Amino acid sequence: MRTDVLHAVRLARLDLTLIGRNTTVLVNVLLLPLLMAWFLTESVGDVEIAGVDGRLFVLTGMPGLIPGFAVFVNLVNSFTARREELVLKRLRGGQPSAAAVLGGSALGALALYLGQVALVAVWAGRSGGLVPANVPLLLLAAVLGVVLFCLLAAAFSGITPNAELAQVTVLPVLLVMLLGAPIAFPADTLPGVLGTVSHLLPATPLVEIMRTAFLGGDHVSGDGAALSMAGQWLTALPSFAVLLIWIAVAGVLARWLFRWEPRRG
Template sequence: MTPRVRAIGRAELTLLWRNRTAMVNAVLLPVGAVALVAAVNAGDAIERADNATFVTGLLGLILLSVVYYNLVSTYVARREELVLKRLRTGEVTDAEILAGTASPTVVIAVAQVVLCVGVGAALVGLPVPVNVPVLVLGVLAGVVVFVLLAAASATFTHTVEMAQVTTLPVLLLCTVGSGIVVPTQMLPEPIAAVLRFLPLTPAVDLMRLGWLGTTGDGTPADFAGVFGPAAVPAAILAAWAAVGVAAVRRWFRWAPRR
């Protein structure tokens, strides 16, 4: 992280701290989700493997609510306030501006993931991850993809208030398609096959493969055996990242349209 990215990140962190709505979305909602993990444990309603499936679903929700939704609002707000336009007049590169603006949200999201995993391990007896590198890949690749999608979504979001509308399709489709609400195994195979290509689904699949050795529809694999099934979701995330980069370069607006 360059000094310029850190400087922008510190300024964004100050603004985030002053924005109560953003802080609720970025901090309190995931913390509330962690409380749900504890509540599930209190009732002994599900077994350890199901606990890990439940927690990885929460991690997917963190990517959606903390990273994607908050960053769409942030990018739009900075554009409409002419902050992005002023930053571009200096020596800061476009990538540094976008990365610096996103950095506090990304740090908070990663911290929430660690907290969720730690609390889940302590309170619901999660199993030891089968393949930690694949689990970490799912988290980090998901963060990168949703940062890029947030920047792309900001392009057609004219005001901060409109972010509630423009982000809704992505939020709903990703929540349903990733199996967080309804397991994909319960859906017709043609529909499930299409939903696997949504941006959140491969990230959740990687996290579940890394943790359990399976996405829930097959025999769990060992450490080495996870890499084969992980190749397809990793490739899908790479494709989404490439689409996000191309979309941001082509359409991202640095100044408001008057």
Template sequence: MTTTRMLAMGRAELLLLSRNKMALYVALLLPAFMAWAMRNGISKIDPEDAGMSVNEIALTGAFGYILLFVVYQNLVSSLVARREELVLKRLRTGEASDVEILAGTALPSVAVALAQCVVLLVAGIAWLDLRAVTRPDLLLAGLVLGLAMSIALAAVTTVIAKTVESAQLVTTPLMVVSLMGSGLVVPVEIFPDTVAEVCRLLPLTPVVELMRGGWLGGMDAGEALRSLATALAWTALAVFAVRRWFRWEPRR
């Protein structure tokens, strides 16, 4: 029954997503555009300082774009809209649990994100001659943690979004910080040591490092454990915040 309820909510959300042309554009096209645009910017620096080619930096950084634009930003807008329309409140009066409601609402975004990650891997290996996935376990761990963290952070962000219009605005801080410091555009390894250590504490950094290390290799056990611990800590903190402060109905 749990799976049935989640799939039903997911189908409804997917239908609404398909009718929202702007949200559909952001989910399907913006990550690819960002990867292409940032590749041109990366080519102006010396990526060999990070031990990677321009294509490797751009494509592995694109995992972060997918999490930010397809899951995080899109889900904030969806949750705020459903809250303001009293959909979430009505769903809570039924049999679905809180986790089922949030997971069902996130299901279309997660499905699109997974499909784009697969396309990214195939395109990188088949067309751009990138190496095959070196550590599937790290890549999968980074993807799962990234999805869970993005969903939880999106739910937390809705707390400070009073309207659907403001939802886009309140996502800006995390997105700007992640783009600048989480290795999506410039690998953390290129930064000075002190700056790099601070950047490794950002929410999306350990996820990007796990997925990059899983695809390209070069991540030792200590680095993998540190990234896993940081990602788990951020995910746990976000889940706690959701349980404590998430609002299921509009402010009155």
């Protein structure tokens, strides 16, 4: 166990070093979601959404969308490229266990993601004087979000023929998240089937929990009413349930689809 943890930490450090040396990856996984956050906050202007300034509403929901880039896109590219270059096969044949190899990638993605969440928190503090109301709730949601999107990345890498096609593979997931996740609107405001679909997206529970943790109000049901610390945890329980269901589904898909060796044919 201790050896696996050490290997996971080493692999995470290697991943972060490689990301820092790759300008394209830096733009896609770090700068692009922050630019999107800026664009969306400027788009909503001074309107009030669910009792909150529109810019802060969007900004506090962005940490639920960022894993689509910092974790999902990043790791689909990484897993696919390493598989085709036989790196995954060599790693699995060496000392690290499968859990250590995947865990190292997840740990590196978590560090990158937490850095982005910290930037959003600083941004929210400077623009609206906002301090996260419930940091433990925020951190738990961040860890579970990284687990979910790491497993989804492992599954999608298995159906991606090569690294060149990775951008095509991830595009449908990103489009659904961008269009359906409640970044600039409460999910309950969508009519009928659209509202149901939005609630069931993997990014939605993460958006709702993050926004509740930042603002200290009920942003799961959508009314934004102020809550106590205990009330925030209770309100987030349905979103945690959806998140855990998605993690279970993603785990099954990853176990079924993930490949350690290059695809044949």
